[in-house]
Amino acid sequence: MALLEVNNLEVSFGLRQGAVKALRNVSFTVERGERVGIVGESGAGKSVAAFSILNLISRPGEITDGEILFEGQNLATLSDKQMRSIRGNRIAMIFQDPMMTLNPVLTLGQQMVECLQAHRKISTADARAIAIEKLRQVQIPSPETRIDQYPHELSGGMRQRIIIAIALLLDPVLIIADEPTTALDVTIQAEIMELLLNLCDSNNVGLILITHDLGVVSQITQKAIVMYAGRIIEQGPTKEIINDAQHPYTQGLINALPQQTVPGQRLNQIPGSMPSLQAIPSGCAFNPRCDFVMDECKTRLPEFTRSGGCSVACHMVRAMKQNPETVQPVDSSEEVK
Template identity: 80%
Template structure:
């Protein structure tokens, strides 16, 4: 049994003009110690999916269909009281901006100790000892001193390490990291990502990394899910997707990487922009931006086609596979 299994997940937001679907028919599994990347532009639904796993969708959003099975328990239908034993304990979340996570008027130690004492029956002294150990794990120098400092006294990279330490406090089974390095410079980004991979491997912790950067995903994750307009459009082994992207959108994301451009020329980009939830095109949502659009793309939602070890939601890929099979039969 997979550690986490998401089945046919749907999330909707109720608006005055009517409900709109932010996530549609999401399916994936995550094994213990496995690293999964969620990729896509802003508005693709990556963060909504991350929040949905912990049932943290704020009103007017709500889970309207499907299951989120964590060790067989459905988190989507679990009560808030039961979820408290899982949030921050069995499943931790690392947010994009550490200053939105850390309380500016409490020391690092106060915040870590309170977190530990909320989930475990231990003394304050023991909680402080564990907090210092976690700060050491994330390579914070002089943790015995840093633990008594306030967030504003630390650099951006140091604050992000503290947030990771808090995420590891309860020895979770899964860490959901929502673009954890966006606010940091490139050198610190690499250090933080390397640290997270090392900690996950050492503690056999599963990681869900939410990002828009396929370059980071290629270096960190084993499986990848590419999302567009609230739907999974390609998923499979990261290496396979990076080396042979099948969906035109995934190909566009790959071509948009700086290293894919010719030096001295403009960077490649996907024309147009992500549609709003109230203006998702009929058929394939990517059809207004696709260079390979066909008539069927305008009126029929593509199903999933197996391509190697990947699943791709694209009419073109399906047609190419049919043609290849017909040629083999001849």
């Protein structure tokens, strides 16, 4: 049994003009100790998928269909009280901005001790000792001193390490990291991602990494999920997707990476932009931006087709499988270093 199994998940938001679907038929699994990347542009539905797992979708949003099985239990049907025993305990989340996550008027120690005591019957002294050990694990220097400091006394990289330490406090089996390095400079980003990778490996913790950067996904994850307009359009082993992308959108994301461009030339980009949830095109949502669009793409939603170890929702890929001579294939990209 998979650690996490998401089946046919749908999330809708009620608006005055009517309900719009932010997620449509989203299905994927995460095994114990597995690292999974969810990638796509802003508005693809990545964060909504993450919040849905923890049942953090607030009104007017709601889960309208599907199931989220965590260790065999459907999280979509649990009450807020039942979910509180899972959030931060069995499943931890690392948010984008550490200053929005940490309480500025409490010391790090107060916040970490409070988190431990909310889930365990433990003395303040024991909780403080565990907190110091977790700070040491995330390579915070002089943790015995740092634990009594306030968030504003730390750098951005240090604050993000604190957030990771808090996520590890209760030894979760799954961590969801939502753009964990967005606000950090490039060198600190690399340090944080390496730290997260090592901690997951050493503790056999599953990781869902949400990002817009396929370069990060290629270095950290074992499986990649590509989303567009609230739907998964390609998923499979990360190495296979990076080196032989099948969906034109995935290919566009790879071609937009800086290392895919000749120095001195303009970066490649996908023309157009992500459609609004209120105006998703008929058929394949990517068809207005696709260089390989066919008539069928504009009228019918593509079903998933197996291509190697990947599943791809693309009419062109399906047509290539049925009759390779009549369809122009997507060019394979060079291997991303």
